[in-house]
Amino acid sequence: MSDNRKGNTMISPWDAYNQELVFHVRPPDWKNPKPASRYNLVVIGAGTAGLVCAAGAAGLGAKVALVERHLMGGDCLNAGCVPSKALIRAARAAAAVRDAGAFGVHVPEGVSIDFGQAMERMRRLRASIAPHDSVRRFAELGIDVFIGEGRFVDADTLAVAGERLAFRKAVIATGARASAPPIEGLDQISYLTNETVFSLTELPRRLAVIGAGPIGCEMAQAFARFGAEVFLVETLHGILPREDTDASGIVLESMLKDGVKLLCCGKELKLAKADGDKIRLTVKSHGKGYDEVVDQLLVAVGRAPNVENLGLDAAGVAFTQKGVQVNDRLQTSQPNIFAAGDICSPYQFTHAADFMARIVIRNALFFGRAKAGALTIPWCTYTEPEIAHVGLYEKQTREQGIPVETFTREFREVDRAILEGRTNGFARVHVRKGTDKIIGATIVASNAGDLISEITLAMTHKLGLKRIADAIHPYPTQAESIRQLGDAYNRTRLTPFAKSLFSKLMVWRR
Ligand SMILES: Cc1cc2nc3c(=O)[nH]c(=O)nc-3n(C[C@H](O)[C@H](O)[C@H](O)COP(=O)(O)OP(=O)(O)OC[C@H]3O[C@@H](n4cnc5c(N)ncnc54)[C@H](O)[C@@H]3O)c2cc1C
Numbered sequence: 001m002s003d004n005r006k007g008n009t010m011i012s013p014w015d016a017y018n019q020e021l022v023f024h025v026r027p028p029d030w031k032n033p034k035p036a037s038r039y040n041l042v043v044i045g046a047g048t049a050g051l052v053c054a055a056g057a058a059g060l061g062a063k064v065a066l067v068e069r070h071l072m073g074g075d076c077l078n079a080g081c082v083p084s085k086a087l088i089r090a091a092r093a094a095a096a097v098r099d100a101g102a103f104g105v106h107v108p109e110g111v112s113i114d115f116g117q118a119m120e121r122m123r124r125l126r127a128s129i130a131p132h133d134s135v136r137r138f139a140e141l142g143i144d145v146f147i148g149e150g151r152f153v154d155a156d157t158l159a160v161a162g163e164r165l166a167f168r169k170a171v172i173a174t175g176a177r178a179s180a181p182p183i184e185g186l187d188q189i190s191y192l193t194n195e196t197v198f199s200l201t202e203l204p205r206r207l208a209v210i211g212a213g214p215i216g217c218e219m220a221q222a223f224a225r226f227g228a229e230v231f232l233v234e235t236l237h238g239i240l241p242r243e244d245t246d247a248s249g250i251v252l253e254s255m256l257k258d259g260v261k262l263l264c265c266g267k268e269l270k271l272a273k274a275d276g277d278k279i280r281l282t283v284k285s286h287g288k289g290y291d292e293v294v295d296q297l298l299v300a301v302g303r304a305p306n307v308e309n310l311g312l313d314a315a316g317v318a319f320t321q322k323g324v325q326v327n328d329r330l331q332t333s334q335p336n337i338f339a340a341g342d343i344c345s346p347y348q349f350t351h352a353a354d355f356m357a358r359i360v361i362r363n364a365l366f367f368g369r370a371k372a373g374a375l376t377i378p379w380c381t382y383t384e385p386e387i388a389h390v391g392l393y394e395k396q397t398r399e400q401g402i403p404v405e406t407f408t409r410e411f412r413e414v415d416r417a418i419l420e421g422r423t424n425g426f427a428r429v430h431v432r433k434g435t436d437k438i439i440g441a442t443i444v445a446s447n448a449g450d451l452i453s454e455i456t457l458a459m460t461h462k463l464g465l466k467r468i469a470d471a472i473h474p475y476p477t478q479a480e481s482i483r484q485l486g487d488a489y490n491r492t493r494l495t496p497f498a499k500s501l502f503s504k505l506m507v508w509r510r
């Protein structure tokens, strides 16, 4: 881990909750087992991809070794999904109190937000989830757990902590870390990444966030809701550049309301040390120059794959700066070595790592022919409102020459959303023109991450919009919007000829 970052490590502060976390994911008294003569599967990296591979393979009777150099659970548990979502929940509570007046709930003056307590809650919850990914749990599953850095000696052997593990098959699941962009002055200052931001115990009064992707947006909004003055710097226009622009526009509006100052189309970004351990940030955004001194800076401009010191050359595994190269069966250039998760995928999500791992188990241990390309992978950014997406964006359908028809249901037309005061959002589905086959969907709603699963299920099992229209959804729910998209599709099937025929039939039957 680089020293050039504020805070110590992701396991600071050393309080009872972080001690409990470490007790589970890197027990200080752990003794590596004596290696078996040969393993069916050696797994390098105990993040989501590695844990799922190891547990799945061991459950099927394979002799498995799992090698982790830092903390079991990887990014998701320790420095990703889990701590970020705990923090976002606390920030939502703060915003709910702020907005309570709109519901006739008058909160007395003098309400304060205890950031330290919100972080402590996060550490407590993270520690409570940790047993699931713990060294002991995996050892009890019959897996040989090795704490240490794994390095290939050749295509059949991995070295770890002074031992050699001989294997028939191996899977590289070493994940990714925050990348450090070539920003002038970045190497001169201390800055936060996802590995250190969750170690904060005091709210920075002024925070700069570089990068308006999922990490930048989720954290910028949460910290603004806690009361920090947040500057969000982005090279491109707007936020979440991959998303449907109508969708990201709604989230941006909400973030601006929370007080986030967006400096997009950022140019000539420079960083320097300022007095009192602070950071000076200068940038041009939309032609205007900004010169701000901030207490902390969070860098969130994408991920760099953990390919270093792995002995990939010795094993004959091809890789680039984007990660380990795999075919659709997740096999590397060395046929008995596979890869799964962030190390080899553009879909850097926990659930994607999980399902890639399942593919590896089938293909590595059972001569399976499962393909990663066949997965339908949804994703969600947990801002308020959330943006969830599955399948193709409209822009991609144009690029690929797929003719589509788009149906959108605005939440201002959905009773439950009106009653909840959550009308800023929509559910949008693209179907292949002339059919009800769903090609892609975007949902913007407070609970979009939950709502998208209905569309994912439909796409996975090839159920069209017409079938969704046939399913009764409880009233009043926001999920009704998805059924209403089905109704909208059905209305397009009623041609003027069919309509006039029905009218005549009705007149005759009166
Ligand atoms: C702030 C943040 C928030 C996120 N939020 C979400 C979210 O809400 N939902 C979502 O789906 N995804 C989210 N993600 C992404 C998600 O965390 C990753 O996609 C997921 O953790 C990838 O799992 P993995 O197993 O591929 O890699 P990792 O979790 O990175 O695990 C890799 C493991 O390999 C170990 N390792 C590396 N090299 C070696 C070696 N040589 N020897 C031994 N061990 C090694 C590492 O120490 C690490 O434990 C978030 C990420 C971040 C940073």
Ligand SMILES: NC(=O)c1ccc[n+]([C@@H]2O[C@H](COP(=O)([O-])OP(=O)(O)OC[C@H]3O[C@@H](n4cnc5c(N)ncnc54)[C@H](O)[C@@H]3O)[C@@H](O)[C@H]2O)c1
Pocket (backbone or CB within 6 Å): 181, 182, 183, 210, 211, 212, 213, 214, 215, 216, 218, 233, 234, 235, 236, 240, 241, 266, 269, 300, 301, 302, 303, 347, 348, 349, 379, 380, 381, 382
């Ligand atoms: N809710 C979720 O599922 C979730 C949450 C957080 C992270 N993640 C995963 O982690 C990955 C990494 O997230 P991320 O937000 O770090 O990366 P990202 O690549 O998704 O976004 C980075 C952003 O930084 C901008 N950028 C790049 N260089 C810049 C520079 N020099 N100055 C200013 N802006 C710059 C890019 O234009 C982009 O908008 C995501 O792609 C996602 O797969 C998922």
